[in-house]
Amino acid sequence: MPNLVKLASGSEYLLQGNEAIARGALESGVQYCAAYPGTPSTEILTSLAAIAKEAGIHAEWSSNEKVATEAALATAYTGLRTISSMKNAGLNVAMDTLQHINLATLGDRKGAMVVVVADDPQSHASGDEEDTRWAAQMANAPLMEPANFQEALDMTKALFELSAEFSIFGYLRGYTRLAHSRGKVKVGDYKKADTKAWFDRSKMFTPYIAPPKRAALIKKMAEIRERFEDSPFNIYQGPEKPELLIICSGSGMPSSLDAIEELGLGDRVGILKLGTLWPFPARTVVSHVQKAGKTLVVEESDPFVETHVKAAVADARLSPAPEILGKGSGHQDYVGENNPDRVIAALCRIFGIEYQSREPEYQEKMNDLIGKMVVSRGLAWCPGCPHRASFYAIGNAIKRDGRDPILASDIGCYTMDAFPAGTQITNILHCMGGGFAEAGGLGQLAQFGFTQPAIGICGDSTFFHGAIPALINAVYNKSNVTYIVLDNAITAMTGFQPHAASGRTATQDVTSQIDIEALCKTVGCRVEIQDPFDTKATTAKLMELLKDDNGVKVLILRRKCELLRMRQEKKHLYKVYVDTEKCKGDKCGFCYRILRCPGIAYDAETGKAKIQPALCAECGLCADLCPSKAIVKEERA
Amino acid sequence: MAISADPLNLVITGVGGQGNILLSGMLGGAFMKKGYYVTIGETFGAAQRGGAVFSTVRLSQKREYGPIMPDGKAHLIVGLEPLETLRLVEKYGNSDTVVISNTYPVVTASVSSGQDTYPDMAELKKAVESLCKEAYFIDATSIALDINAPIALNIVMVGALLGTKQLPLEVEDIKAELRENLPPDRLEVNFEALARGMKAIAESKQFSEK
Numbered sequence: 001m002p003n004l005v006k007l008a009s010g011s012e013y014l015l016q017g018n019e020a021i022a023r024g025a026l027e028s029g030v031q032y033c034a035a036y037p038g039t040p041s042t043e044i045l046t047s048l049a050a051i052a053k054e055a056g057i058h059a060e061w062s063s064n065e066k067v068a069t070e071a072a073l074a075t076a077y078t079g080l081r082t083i084s085s086m087k088n089a090g091l092n093v094a095m096d097t098l099q100h101i102n103l104a105t106l107g108d109r110k111g112a113m114v115v116v117v118a119d120d121p122q123s124h125a126s127g128d129e130e131d132t133r134w135a136a137q138m139a140n141a142p143l144m145e146p147a148n149f150q151e152a153l154d155m156t157k158a159l160f161e162l163s164a165e166f167s168i169f170g171y172l173r174g175y176t177r178l179a180h181s182r183g184k185v186k187v188g189d190y191k192k193a194d195t196k197a198w199f200d201r202s203k204m205f206t207p208y209i210a211p212p213k214r215a216a217l218i219k220k221m222a223e224i225r226e227r228f229e230d231s232p233f234n235i236y237q238g239p240e241k242p243e244l245l246i247i248c249s250g251s252g253m254p255s256s257l258d259a260i261e262e263l264g265l266g267d268r269v270g271i272l273k274l275g276t277l278w279p280f281p282a283r284t285v286v287s288h289v290q291k292a293g294k295t296l297v298v299e300e301s302d303p304f305v306e307t308h309v310k311a312a313v314a315d316a317r318l319s320p321a322p323e324i325l326g327k328g329s330g331h332q333d334y335v336g337e338n339n340p341d342r343v344i345a346a347l348c349r350i351f352g353i354e355y356q357s358r359e360p361e362y363q364e365k366m367n368d369l370i371g372k373m374v375v376s377r378g379l380a381w382c383p384g385c386p387h388r389a390s391f392y393a394i395g396n397a398i399k400r401d402g403r404d405p406i407l408a409s410d411i412g413c414y415t416m417d418a419f420p421a422g423t424q425i426t427n428i429l430h431c432m433g434g435g436f437a438e439a440g441g442l443g444q445l446a447q448f449g450f451t452q453p454a455i456g457i458c459g460d461s462t463f464f465h466g467a468i469p470a471l472i473n474a475v476y477n478k479s480n481v482t483y484i485v486l487d488n489a490i491t492a493m494t495g496f497q498p499h500a501a502s503g504r505t506a507t508q509d510v511t512s513q514i515d516i517e518a519l520c521k522t523v524g525c526r527v528e529i530q531d532p533f534d535t536k537a538t539t540a541k542l543m544e545l546l547k548d549d550n551g552v553k554v555l556i557l558r559r560k561c562e563l564l565r566m567r568q569e570k571k572h573l574y575k576v577y578v579d580t581e582k583c584k585g586d587k588c589g590f591c592y593r594i595l596r597c598p599g600i601a602y603d604a605e606t607g608k609a610k611i612q613p614a615l616c617a618e619c620g621l622c623a624d625l626c627p628s629k630a631i632v633k634e635e636r637a
Numbered sequence: 638m639a640i641s642a643d644p645l646n647l648v649i650t651g652v653g654g655q656g657n658i659l660l661s662g663m664l665g666g667a668f669m670k671k672g673y674y675v676t677i678g679e680t681f682g683a684a685q686r687g688g689a690v691f692s693t694v695r696l697s698q699k700r701e702y703g704p705i706m707p708d709g710k711a712h713l714i715v716g717l718e719p720l721e722t723l724r725l726v727e728k729y730g731n732s733d734t735v736v737i738s739n740t741y742p743v744v745t746a747s748v749s750s751g752q753d754t755y756p757d758m759a760e761l762k763k764a765v766e767s768l769c770k771e772a773y774f775i776d777a778t779s780i781a782l783d784i785n786a787p788i789a790l791n792i793v794m795v796g797a798l799l800g801t802k803q804l805p806l807e808v809e810d811i812k813a814e815l816r817e818n819l820p821p822d823r824l825e826v827n828f829e830a831l832a833r834g835m836k837a838i839a840e841s842k843q844f845s846e847k
Contacts, residue, residue, distance in 0.1 A: 014662075014669045014677070124680065148701060181704035182665060182677040254703020262707055340707040357709030358731055362768075366727065369764035374724050375753035377652070377689040377745045421746045592749035598652075598687030601744040602751070612743060613778065614787035615654060615687065 001043075005051045007187045015185040017152045017178035018043035021116055023185070024156025025083045026055060028112070029193035032075040033059040034068035036465060037494035038087030039125035040179035041118035045085055046497070049506040056192055061497050061506040064432070064465040065090035069097045072113060076169075077205055078197035079109035081160055085116040088130045089411075089431060093466070098139045102168040102217050103207035109200065112163035114156060115141070118174035121251075121300045122337035125176075125493075127411070127431060129335070131301035136171035136278050140217050142224050143278035144233065145173040147253035149183035151275060155233065157188070162227075166220050173277075175300060177251050177337070225279035234284055238270025244350060245292030246271045247285065249305050251338045252298035259343035263353060274305060282312035289313055289322050296346060297326035300338045325350065380421035383599030384562030384617030386488050386532050387414045391423045392595065392625075393538035393557075394455075394484065398425055400539070401546050405453040406442055410435035410467070412459035413493045413561075414486050421596050433458070433466020436483055440474035443481030443552075453546045457484040461491035461499040463516060474552045475524045482545045482553045483525075485516055486532075488561040496564055520554040532557040533621060562617050572618035574633040576611060582630035583608040591622040591631065600631075639805045640713060640735065643697050646706045647804075650691035650725045651717025652743045656791030660715075661692035663795070663814035667806055668696050670813075678704025687743075689721055714769075715798055717777070717791060718743050723761055726768060734769040735803050737838075739794060741778030773801055775837040781830060789830035796834020808835070 004023045007013055015023065022044050025033070033052075035045035049059040058075075062068035065086040072082040086094060098115065106113060117135070120126040136143035142162055146152040152174070159170030207213060228234070238245075246256045246269060253273045260269050272288045274281065289295050289309070297306040306326040313322055325331040331346040341357070348355045356363070381388045391414070398405045408428040409417060418426040428438050439456030458467045463485050474481050491497040498504045503513040520527045528545065530538045538557060545553040566572070578600075585607040591600045592609060599616030600609055609631070623633035647664070651657045658679055665675045678693040695702040711729035716722025716738035726736060740758060747753040766772045777793040795811055798804065808831065815827050 012669075014665055014675055177678060177704050180679045182662070182675070182679070183701060183704075184669065184674055184676075251703065251705075254701075255705065257700075258703060258707055337705075339705045340703070344707065357707060362732060366730075366768055369768060370723060370727050373756040373761065373764065374727055375720070375745060375747060375755070377687075377720070378747065380687045380746050382654075382687060586751070589750070592746070593751065596746040596750065598743070598746065601749040604755075613782055614790065615652075615743060 001047055001050060003051055004047055005055050005190060007190070009187060009189045012184050012186050014182050015149055016043060016180065016182050017146070017149055017174060019047050020149045020152035020185045021156050021172065021174065022047040023187055024153040025114065025160070027188050027190050028157050028160035029081045029195070030083050031057045031080045031193050031195060032072055032082040033057060034062045034072045035085040036062055036065045036068055036090055037491050037497040038090045039494055040120055040176045041085050041087045041090070041116065041174065042494045042497070043179070044116060045506065046495070052507045059506050061499065063500060065094040066097055069094040069115065073097065073101055075197065076106045076111035076113040077109065077203070078199045079111045079195055080197055081112045081164070081193065081195070083114050083116065085118070088117060088119045088126055088132050091117045091132045091135055093432065095135065098135065098141070100207045102140050103210055103213040104205045105167040106163070106169070107167060107200065107203055107205065109198070110164050112160045113169040114159045114163060114172055115169055116172045116174055118176070118179045119301060120176050122176070129301055131304060133173055133277060133304045134302070136173070139171070140221055141169055141171040141278070142276070143171045143173060144276055145250040146178055147250055147273055147275065149178070149185045151233065152178060153185055153187065155275065158233070162224065166224065168217070168220065173250070175250055221279045225281065228276040228279060228281040229284050231276045231281065233275025234273065234281055236270060236272045236288060239267060241291050242270035243268045243293040245288055245295045246298055247274060247288070247295060247305060247309055248298040249274045249277060251300050255338050255340045255343045256298050258340035259347055262340065262344055263347055263355060265347060265351070269347070277305060280308040280312065282308070282315065285309055285312050286316045286318070290318060294323045294325060294350065296331060296350065297324065298332060298338065298343055302334070303327040378420045379416050380596060380598050381413065381416055382563060382617070383597050383615055384619035385413065386557070386559035386561070387417070387486060388595060388597060389535055389621055390414070390486055390532040390538070390557045391417050391425065393532055393535040394542060395423045395425045396535070396539040397542035397546065401453060401543060403452055405455055405546060406439070407455045407457060408435040408438035408442070410458040410462050412462055412486070414457065414459060432462055433470055436467040436470035437473065439481050439483070440470055440479045443474060443479035444477065446480065454481045455484060456481060457486065460485060460487040460489065460501055460516065464500045464514070471520065471525070471552070472523055478551060480549055480551060482542070482555065485554060485556045487516060487556050487558040488564070490561050490564045492561045492564070496567070517556060525552045525554045526550070527554045527556065529556045529558055531559050533559060533624070535625065562619060566617065571636060573636065574618045574620045574623070575636055576616060576618040576620060576623055576631065576633045578609050578611060579630045579632055580606060580608045582628050584628050584630070585609065588627060590625065590627055595622055595625065597622060640803055642712050643699060644702045645696040645713070646711050646729070647694040647696065647713045647715070648691060648711045648725050648729055649694065649715045649717070650721040652721060653688045653690045655717040656788060657690050657692055657717060659818060660791045660795060661694050663811060663818060665694055666814050666817070667810040673698055674701045676702050676704050689724065691721065691725060713803055715794055717794055719758065719761055720745070720756060722765065723756060726765055730769055732768070732770060735801070736765050736769045736772045737794070737797050737801055738765070738772070738774050739777040739790065740774045741776050773797065773838055773841055775834070775841055777834065777837070780833045780837060784826060784829050784833060786826045786830060789827055792827045792830035793834040793837070796831040797838045799831070800835035800838030
């Protein structure tokens with residue numbers, strides 16, 4: 001990760017999209033940065049936190065995205081420039097606040113606020129493919145979507161300026177292939193920001209009473225629309241009168257360029273790349289559509305641009321009515337990520353071109369030779385992961401309980417239980433904090449004849465993010481439910497961010513460690529703590545809690561994330577090896593079939609289990625559980 | 638002979654934990670210093686260890702390309718794990734593709750549990766050799782274990798890549814990137830990994846141009 005304040009003005013660097021956004025914020029004079037970790041947005045705050053002391057700015061991991069956004073908002077009232085960044089799902093958490101901000105304005109202290117939301121088309125690391133651009137429209141926030149790494153930086157800066165000038169927040173839409181890709185970025189000037197925070201006591205910031213404030217906001221948006229009609233972020237390239245006009249945004253730009261190049265259609269197809277998406281630059285779009293034969297809209301996720309292109313063209317009453325192709329016409333997919341092949345397919349259909357990326361004979365040869373050899377490699381818990389032990393123990397308790405307990409899970413590494421490499425005992429899986437609330441609901445159903453025990457599960461970071469209100473609700477409303485907190489001491493899935501129980505802030509300052517056990521006890525729960533690697537005791541304790549009908553029980557399964565432990569202690573806990581004399585191989589297969597640890601595998605040569613070098617964490621879990629005692633763990637000196 | 642295509646599409650594939658991301662970053666960094674447009678696409682986020690991870694590196698002296706390349710258009714595939722090499726040959730390979738792959742398997746959970754069968758190595762090699770222009774196979778994991786640095790597998794593979802002379806890069810270019818990216822006390826072993834990878838290619842029986 002480059003040190004963002006040390007980059008030399010005017011020089012070019014290979015920056016990740018998220019780093020380019022962070023640098024753009026620094027060049028804009030950002031002083032307050034808040035976020036909750038979420039793939040693919042995490043590195044924006046990570047890279048700002050890394051230089052926070054040097055730059056004299058505040059950077060924090062907040063409890064959740066709503067808290068982050070509200071804290072950032074208040075600091076904008078004091079005249080500071082502020083950024084709040086989140087993933088698609090995080091936007092939903094912050095939504096309540098975002099809908100208010102621009103009605104209330106940011107005041108006249110020239111503070112500014114940019115909200116970055118990184119969407120995840122294809123759901124690489126998300127529960128859905130939510131297109132959050134609609135949220136910017138709902139909130140009446142100026143919306144930009146970068147098509148490359150340079151624009152990630154430039155648009156962040158442009159939105160800060162717009163925000164300060166119009167006293168409303170600006171919305172930057174990121175997405176996985178921008179956030180987690182790297183490209184060339186020429187950085188601009190950076191100067192340490194030194195605005196003094198001061199809140200004008202005579203001011204009140206609130207959307208109440210909304211109708212007149214909404215009218216004022218709509219007027220502002222009309223003014224911004226005029227700016228966007230001439231924005232340098234909306235660029236046309238191609239022939240004067242193209243047979244086909246591609247209107248694209250974000251990742252649609254590189255995909256369209258590749259497709260045109262691949263098919264040699266540069267003389268026939270033009271590209272209008274839109275960077276400012278709301279308020280929609282309708283006039284610019286219509287002027288280009290008019291000059292073209294047909295129009296194809298290429299964008300990721302929902303037909304956001306497409307909907308607005310169609311509306312703009314309808315408003316312009318063009319005759320004859322131009323043909324607008326895209327998702328609605330079946331030329332583009334609603335589902336999944338954009339890529340060059342999708343645009344190639346659309347262009348082939350429109351121009352009647354035959355295209356195969358490889359010769360048919362070659363493809364046939366490939367099918368013959370590779371055939372079914374390629375097998376899938378699903379997501380799995382890392383070797384040494386405490387969750388493997390936890391879910392093994394929880395699964396045993398559920399089996400032995402005999403009443404078919406229901407498990408409502410949550411978002412974190414433990415989500416992977418629901419995937420093929422997990423134990424698949426999860427019954428409900430939605431969003432942050434959802435597991436506790438859903439289980440709390442199930443715990444209320446005795447009067448309807450429901451006899452199945454309810455279990456809600458979440459991680460330590462998720463506990464602070466969204467589970468606490470559900471915990472309190474269950475206690476208050478007398479739900480009969482068992483909660484499990486998988487406490488691995490870190491926000492692991494997004495790359496080891498500290499949280500409220502870690503004792504460290506995002507900038508590595510020592511802080512108080514919030515005690516999950518004490519918090520649960522304070523609100524009136526029975527609390528037990530176990531090391532999940534003691535699987536027998538964990539199963540027994542959970543079975544005992546499931547039989548306890550007196551309200552809310554909390555089982556904290558506490559063991560540090562193995563990757564974190566390894567980073568801190570830099571050595572394996574044990575030396576672990578297979579005693580091939582004792583190993584029963586496929587007659588048993590417990591370690592690789594049941595535990596499914598990537599660190600141990602079936603070895604076809606010997607017919608026995610075999611440690612996978614470099615992957616095995618030598619945690620000793622398989623050694624503890626091997627029915628034949630064929631896996632040996634030895635203490636390390 | 639170095640590949641002369643522009644854009645040059647390079648794919649690096651392997652399993653989470655093998656150092657794929659560092660590898661693509663170093664190659665990208667080295668080309669950036671030579672004045673190329675470099676775009677690196679990374680796939681990560683969920684599985685820290687054990688999942689399939691690949692990155693794309695697209696190099697050009699004309700313009701900036703996007704991180705996703707069209708299917709069947711890779712010029713070079715570097716595989717840190719053989720099954721992952723095969724997966725990417727199937728997606729991005731063509732008759733002009735050059736492949737450099739580790740032969741040491743990381744079997745999948747579904748293979749271990751008996752639901753799937755890991756490809757036979759001889760068949761896998763044969764498929765890659767007959768589908769691609771050139772294919773180099775070395776046991777990079779065993780080399781890394783031999784120098785007591787299992788995590789330097791990725792650097793052994795960079796050494797192998799340098800050894801094939803497919804890219805206009807010199808050993809010093811990569812050493813400069815290593816100096817930038819690694820703590821000083823890790824340099825010596827990584828330089829050794831680099832040298833061992835180059836040596837392995839020199840000694841390997843290269844499947845020559847058809």
